[in-house]
Amino acid sequence: xxxxxxxxxxxxxxxxxxxxxxxxxxxxxxxxxxxxxxxxxxxxxxxxxxxxxxxxxxxxxxxxxxxxxxxxxxxxxxxxxxxxxxxxxxxxxxxxxxxxxxxxxxxxxxxxxxxxxxxxxxxxxxxxxxxxxxxxxxxx
Numbered sequence: 635x636x637x638x639x640x641x642x643x644x645x646x647x648x649x650x651x652x653x654x655x656x657x658x659x660x661x662x663x664x665x666x667x668x669x670x671x672x673x674x675x676x677x678x679x680x681x682x683x684x685x686x687x688x689x690x691x692x693x694x695x696x697x698x699x700x701x702x703x704x705x706x707x708x709x710x711x712x713x714x715x716x717x718x719x720x721x722x723x724x725x726x727x728x729x730x731x732x733x734x735x736x737x738x739x740x741x742x743x744x745x746x747x748x749x750x751x752x753x754x755x756x757x758x759x760x761x762x763x764x765x766x767x768x769x770x771x772x773x774x
Contacts, residue, residue, distance in 0.1 A: 638726050639719040641758055642740045642748030648673035651680050651705030655688050658704050669737045671746055672704045679716065679739055679746050681708030716741050717750070723758050726750055 649658045649670040662670060662685055672681040683704050691707060692699050715733050717726050719742040729738055730752060740748040 636723045636758055637719065638717050638721045638723070638740045638750060639742075639748070641723060641726070641754045642719070642750045643754065644748045646671060646746070646749040648746065649683060649704045651675070651703060651708070653704050655683075655692050655699035655702050655704065655707065658683055659685070659688055659699070669749070670704075671739050671749060672708050673746065674705070678744065679714065679741065680705060681714060682737065682739060683707055684737070718742070719747055723755060727755050730755065
């Protein structure tokens with residue numbers, strides 16, 4: 635049975651919790667990604683920031699993205715959702731669907747080791763099941 639470790643993107647880069655959202659957006663652009671894990675000075679996962687978060691929770695609210703940090707954006711965002719590297723792909727799928735999220739960080743021994751996107755899960759499924767999974771994750 636495939637695990638999170640088998641389907642995750644390894645070596646994902648973090649954005650520091652003190653980095654501004656402008657710097658975060660530039661890093662997303664440079665890496666061609668739509669989300670970045672937020673890591674603290676202790677190298678522990680503090681959250682995840684998406685391009686949509688920057689638009690909806692910063693720009694649309696009239697907040698200055700040169701002053702708001704990734705860590706400030708992560709505060710109050712709710713409980714941190716992640717999966718263990720040894721979680722089954724079914725567990726990953728359930729985590730994404732139950733929390734209505736499209737990406738989830740992967741931890742091993744409390745350290746970030748990768749990230750899984752909805753597309754990573756979909757690639758592991760038979761073609762006829764892919765639409766159901768994407769639909770379950772995208773209900774909101």
